[in-house]
Amino acid sequence: MNEHYRRWMEFEDLDPALKSELASLTDEEEILDRFDGHLTFGTAGLRGKIGAGTNRMNRYTIRRATEGFARYLLKCADNPRRKGIAIAYDSRRFSRTFAEEAAGVLANHGIPVRLFREMRPIPVLSFAVRHLKAAGGIMITASHNPPEYNGYKVYGPDGGQIPPRTSRLILEEILRVRDELSIPAMPLEDGLSSGLIHLLGTELDQAYHRHLRGISLHPGTGKRIGDSLRIVFTPLHGTGSGPVRRALSEWGFSRVFTVAEQEVPDPDFPTVSTPNPEEAQAFRLALERAQEVDADLAVATDPDADRLGLAVKQPSGRWSLLTGNQVGALLLHYILSQRKAKEDLPENGVVIQSIVTSDFGRSIAASYGVATVETLTGFKYIGEKIGEYERSGTHEFLFGYEESCGYLIGAFVRDKDAVQAAALTCEMAAFHRLEGRSLWEVLEELYRVHGHYRESVLPVTLNGNEGRKTVALILDRLRHAPPQQIGDIGVAEIKDYARGIDGLPPAEVIKCLLADGSWVAVRPSGTEPKMKWYLNAVDRDPATADEKLEGMKNFISRWMDALR
Numbered sequence: 001m002n003e004h005y006r007r008w009m010e011f012e013d014l015d016p017a018l019k020s021e022l023a024s025l026t027d028e029e030e031i032l033d034r035f036d037g038h039l040t041f042g043t044a045g046l047r048g049k050i051g052a053g054t055n056r057m058n059r060y061t062i063r064r065a066t067e068g069f070a071r072y073l074l075k076c077a078d079n080p081r082r083k084g085i086a087i088a089y090d091s092r093r094f095s096r097t098f099a100e101e102a103a104g105v106l107a108n109h110g111i112p113v114r115l116f117r118e119m120r121p122i123p124v125l126s127f128a129v130r131h132l133k134a135a136g137g138i139m140i141t142a143s144h145n146p147p148e149y150n151g152y153k154v155y156g157p158d159g160g161q162i163p164p165r166t167s168r169l170i171l172e173e174i175l176r177v178r179d180e181l182s183i184p185a186m187p188l189e190d191g192l193s194s195g196l197i198h199l200l201g202t203e204l205d206q207a208y209h210r211h212l213r214g215i216s217l218h219p220g221t222g223k224r225i226g227d228s229l230r231i232v233f234t235p236l237h238g239t240g241s242g243p244v245r246r247a248l249s250e251w252g253f254s255r256v257f258t259v260a261e262q263e264v265p266d267p268d269f270p271t272v273s274t275p276n277p278e279e280a281q282a283f284r285l286a287l288e289r290a291q292e293v294d295a296d297l298a299v300a301t302d303p304d305a306d307r308l309g310l311a312v313k314q315p316s317g318r319w320s321l322l323t324g325n326q327v328g329a330l331l332l333h334y335i336l337s338q339r340k341a342k343e344d345l346p347e348n349g350v351v352i353q354s355i356v357t358s359d360f361g362r363s364i365a366a367s368y369g370v371a372t373v374e375t376l377t378g379f380k381y382i383g384e385k386i387g388e389y390e391r392s393g394t395h396e397f398l399f400g401y402e403e404s405c406g407y408l409i410g411a412f413v414r415d416k417d418a419v420q421a422a423a424l425t426c427e428m429a430a431f432h433r434l435e436g437r438s439l440w441e442v443l444e445e446l447y448r449v450h451g452h453y454r455e456s457v458l459p460v461t462l463n464g465n466e467g468r469k470t471v472a473l474i475l476d477r478l479r480h481a482p483p484q485q486i487g488d489i490g491v492a493e494i495k496d497y498a499r500g501i502d503g504l505p506p507a508e509v510i511k512c513l514l515a516d517g518s519w520v521a522v523r524p525s526g527t528e529p530k531m532k533w534y535l536n537a538v539d540r541d542p543a544t545a546d547e548k549l550e551g552m553k554n555f556i557s558r559w560m561d562a563l564r
């Protein structure tokens with residue numbers, strides 16, 4: 001019998017719900033899946049299905065991770081018993097329970113905890129860590145994963161997600177924990193009465209929204225536009241509702257229509273197949289509402305409100321869901337053009353994006369004399385870079401974004417912030433509208449100036465051993481027998497990031513740069529069992545740009561077929 005399974009079956013004090021869940025298990029494979037080792041603590045912390053087992057998210061696996069985090073803090077962090085840890089959670093199943101478990105384990109080590117009384121999004125947790133000068137933070141969330149998942153993300157004292165070296169140190173401590181079933185956690189009442197656990201009400205929201213107003217480039221635009229800009233907003237059943245509605249109202253927007261069914265926090269996300277604002281299905285109800293109220297734009301935040309989706313109305317009346325690269329380009333152009341107009345554009349300004357983000361933004365930045373710096377995929381690297389520049393004083397951070405719909409404008413937060421992005425997007429829409437243009441028209445204008453950028457992400461689902469083999473095969477083939485052409489375009493250079501190039505840590509990413517400025521990249525996803533192909537085509541002519549993208553898509557699917 002599996003050793004972990006035996007331990008759990010024999011543990012008399014096991015949480016009653018988990019006990020009966022265990023008792024109902026009969027399928028051997030299911031049992032093995034639940035007890036085959038421990039849920040991996042990786043660079044994004046823990047993420048997995050909720051349920052009984054060492055390989056599942058439950059109060060014991062949360063205690064184990066937190067015990068490791070606590071030991072790490074006591075060994076390596078600056079004064080954790082004085083600075084404490086901030087904890088927030090989203091609207092998922094058991095999020096609140098897991099947050100209390102984490103608080104109890106830290107309190108048991110004498111590490112004080114500031115725990116939000118109610119759910120909060122990631123940006124507010126990131127802000128809280130910085131504002132309270134805490135030693136770090138924990139966020140209980142599984143972002144846009146399906147309802148049966150939950151997760152545990154760890155934040156450093158800068159309010160950013162911890163870098164890989166910190167997660168390795170925490171993992172070392174976690175691996176020293178012998179038995180996850182006997183880790184002591186202080187009950188919430190004891191934590192509260194001893195003062196080790198303090199519940200946060202709305203006191204931090206005030207400060208967050210004060211900082212948020214600071215990113216506005218034209219305060220008062222919301223008021224000026226009055227009734228002539230209609231905005232549909234959906235938080236997709238998550239944490240974005242309160243903060244985004246508050247921001248839009250404080251910024252003066254009066255015509256904000258929420259999607260009522262999706263405003264209610266619901267861990268089952270009943271109205272979408274996944275609450276992912278990158279996907280058209282997540283916008284179905286928002287677009288229905290948009291037609292109903294004749295809106296100009298629709299914004300959606302994902303359940304932990306770190307990512308934003310945007311759909312805009314074209315002059316033809318058709319709605320278009322923009323990609324992360326398009327929204328990033330629009331925001332970047334708005335920030336740079338307006339700061340320039342106010343003579344507030346620093347000479348050492350910098351934009352930070354990932355190596356799989358489009359060059360559209362880079363071209364816009366360059367036209368303002370602003371440098372673009374690339375990091376590996378993951379906003380933690382963008383957060384880390386902002387910190388580096390802050391310390392060295394060499395660059396002033398202006399904007400950070402990724403193609404996966406994560407944006408950051410004000411560095412008072414160090415992770416992607418959909419509240420900032422929503423507020424600034426609406427201001428930008430209002431600003432352009434006052435000048436007589438829609439966001440779609442601004443985008444078209446940017447394409448005319450910088451070239452027509454087209455893009456697509458092709459996911460390849462991978463499972464188990466077979467999946468791992470396919471990843472190895474794709475990377476190996478690109479390294480040793482790279483294509484000479486992709487579509488009709490010649491390959492100019494193959495960049496293998498596993499070699500630690502461009503001053504970046506080694507990573508399994510290969511990018512094929514094409515002769516005309518287009519490119520194709522491939523990398524294994526860090527959050528899902530997938531390989532992702534990123535196709536980016538560019539041309540001065542819009543129809544040719546479309547054709548190039550089609551050609552690239554066809555080439556990659558044929559190339560993949562030939563591999564199998």
Ligand SMILES: O=P(O)(O)OC[C@H]1O[C@H](O)[C@H](O)[C@@H](O)[C@@H]1O
Pocket residue numbers: 143377378379380402404406524525526527528532
């Ligand atoms: O590794 P992927 O599945 O492509 O996901 C990449 C994304 O993962 C997380 O959500 C990070 O916080 C993001 O910054 C990153 O863009």
